[in-house]
Amino acid sequence: MRNPIRLVGEMELAWAAGFFDGEGWTGTYQAEGKQSVDLRMHVTQTDKDVLERFRVAVGCGMVEPLKRRKNRKQAWRWRVRGQEVVDVAAKLHDLLCQPKQDQMVTAIGRRLAYEEIASAKDRSRNSGHSRLTLVS
Helix, strand or coil, rough: CCCCHHHHHCCCCCCCCHHHHHHEEEECCCCCCCCCCEEEEEEEECHHHHHHHHHHHHCCCCEEEEECCCCCCCCCEEEECCCCHHHHHHHHHCCHHHHHHHHHHHHHHHHHHHHHHHHHHHHHHHHHHCCCCCCC
């Protein structure tokens, strides 16, 4: 017989994946004038309790209120950045629909590509070369 505690955890993670499929977003953000690219993931909802359940299921993140709009319900956002995005992606990826899997892979890939380019620029500056050479 399977461990019932683990089964509940697997079921809750499956629920979280389904919730993220419908409501979640993974992407990158680059602030104007900044050279770094920030990896982000979030879910916005008007039901704070659902977001807290999601946070517990994935094991990280924070739930924060958004600025309330006139004549609208209070909205909340669960969010993670950086390495926590990768951690959540590792937990949910195989349970998600293809478009959400692609969204995660694209965002993480963009961040990794940015890091490689920044590293190559640093190496180029340190070696006295003024150009990057891209090798395919």
